[in-house]
Each structure stands twice: as structure tokens, then as C-alpha cells.
Amino acid sequence: MYVTTYFEEGDHHHNRKPHLVFVLANAESHGLSRIEPEPYTCDCGAELTPEILDTGDEGKVSWPNCKSWRNGGQKRCPECGEYPSIDREQHIRARGYRPTPKSEIKQITATQREDAMEKTDGQCLVCNEEASYVVRMVPPRYGGSRESENLAPLCDHHYEDYGHMFADILVPPEWNKIHGAEWRPLATELRDQFDEMGVDRVVETLDQVLAADKEQEWGDPFLYQNHH
Ligand SMILES: [Zn+2]
Ligand SMILES: [Zn+2]
Structure with missing residues (x-):
């Protein structure tokens, strides 16, 4: 489930352009599968x-x-x-993800693209300008699906001037990879937003992950799944 977009600032010192981070809850529903990281x-x-x-x-x-x-x-x-x-x-x-071999990757069809555009009325997911691109939030090499759940329509600016990345709000260790991001304040903020919207299921899950994180139990990247 797409939750929001987090902006990671660029870093000139490391020659790194700014990134859009698609914040997901349960990235598995976008096609991702996690494995034990293999050095x-x-x-x-x-x-x-x-x-x-x-x-x-x-x-x-x-x-x-x-x-x-x-x-x-x-x-x-x-x-x-x-x-x-x-x-x-x-x-x-x-990185702890199961890759999809290049030969097995299928292109997004015209119909899938249209469906994704329809969901946002043809607007960029990030800024509501007119979208001209459709990208996969979880990239195809990471198993990212072609379902509209995983497709993000983007305007020229948010496609061309940013790198694109995803992170799962329910997997705190994933946020260590994002420059300047702190998982706990962001997760707390989102928890409160969902509470206001009355999305109890997400609030409950975030509460569990926040509580477990406080006890520093999250050596396990599948933490949130164990609570169900
Ligand atoms: Zn060596
Ligand atoms: Zn945009």
C-alpha cells in the first residue's frame, strides 16, 4: 500500500541526486519478497x-x-x-531482496498504464501536475508488480530530476539506508495521520511496530508480520 512520498535531499559531496522515496506499508503487496541478506x-x-x-x-x-x-x-x-x-x-x-531475473521481467502494458493514470486522474502522484510517465514504486528487478497498486504516474519534473526508491514504513531497518531520514518520527507522524482518518488497521500495526522498535527488537526485518 502506497502511503506517501518522502523527499531525500541530494548530496553534492557524494554526487548523488535527490530521491523520491515511495513510502509503502507492506511492500510485499507490491511484489517484493524479502530474503536473508546474502553477502x-x-x-x-x-x-x-x-x-x-x-x-x-x-x-x-x-x-x-x-x-x-x-x-x-x-x-x-x-x-x-x-x-x-x-x-x-x-x-x-x-540488500535482502529476492531479484527477478531480467529475462522474466515484463513491460507495463498500455492498459496497465492507463489504469494507473486513471487512478490519479492523469496527475503526478507527488504534485498533481499532469503526469507523463508511469514508474514502478518497487522496481521490476526487485519483483515489483505491474498492478496499479505498484504504479506511480509522475510528471516530467518528478521523473527526470529525481532518483526513485521505495521504503517500507513497517520495516524500520530499511530506513537506515535513507540519507537524513529518521524512521521513528516519520512513523509516529503517519500513525497520527491514519488515526485522524480512522484507519484503525494501519494505526494498530504501526503501534505494534513502534512498540517493538522501542524495545529494539527489530533485528528481524519481518517484525510486523509476526504480530498478526
Ligand atoms: Zn578483495
Ligand atoms: Zn510531479
Whole structure:
């Protein structure tokens, strides 16, 4: 379920453009499947994770949807100083998501695009300007579906001038990856908004995740599912 859009500011120091973060609740309903993150091994034998690669090359920030990251990272292994050869699917697994092989990815059909546009009356999901693009909130390589639940109509500005990313409000660890974002204040704010709107089911779920987060139980990324 799409909840709202969070703006992540760009970072000139890291040569990173601003990102739109599609805030979702239960990203699995958009086609995502989570797995135990799988580290990959450098030719030198070092076990690498996105975080370890960041320490090897702080000039470039890991970011699952950024080109530099997708194209094998262009980051040096901190052990041997070489650029490890890592394919895109390995990157996705290292992030804790099950990748969809490129050969299995299907394009969005004209009908699916029209349905998505209809849902927003042809307006950008973010600013209500006229939309000219339709993107998947959870990208196809991450299993993102072609259902209108996962499709975001965007205007030229919000398509061209931003990177695009998703994060699940019910999965606090996912927010560590977002520059400047703090999960707890955002989750609390959303909880209050849903409370005002009377969406009890979401309020109840957010209350549970907020309570568990307070007890720092969230080594488990599937935390919210255990409460049902
Ligand atoms: Zn190495
Ligand atoms: Zn827009």
C-alpha cells in the first residue's frame, strides 16, 4: 500500500541526486519478497556487504537504485583495493531482496498504464501536475508488480530530476539506508495521520511496530508480520 512520498535531499559531496522515496506499508503487496541478506565474496576472499564496500570507498554511497551501485558498484574492496565484480542480482540479494531475473521481467502494458493514470486522474502522484510517465514504486528487478497498486504516474519534473526508491514504513531497518531520514518520527507522524482518518488497521500495526522498535527488537526485518 502506497502511503506517501518522502523527499531525500541530494548530496553534492557524494554526487548523488535527490530521491523520491515511495513510502509503502507492506511492500510485499507490491511484489517484493524479502530474503536473508546474502553477502558476496571478493576474488581475494573478503566477504563483502554494501556497508563494507562503503567503508572501502566512501566517495560513493551505496544505493540500491542508483546506477553506480547497480553497475557493479564501482567500489573498491577494502581488503585488496580492487573493484570486485558483482552483478546486479547479487546486489539485490545483498540488500535482502529476492531479484527477478531480467529475462522474466515484463513491460507495463498500455492498459496497465492507463489504469494507473486513471487512478490519479492523469496527475503526478507527488504534485498533481499532469503526469507523463508511469514508474514502478518497487522496481521490476526487485519483483515489483505491474498492478496499479505498484504504479506511480509522475510528471516530467518528478521523473527526470529525481532518483526513485521505495521504503517500507513497517520495516524500520530499511530506513537506515535513507540519507537524513529518521524512521521513528516519520512513523509516529503517519500513525497520527491514519488515526485522524480512522484507519484503525494501519494505526494498530504501526503501534505494534513502534512498540517493538522501542524495545529494539527489530533485528528481524519481518517484525510486523509476526504480530498478526
Ligand atoms: Zn578483495
Ligand atoms: Zn510531479
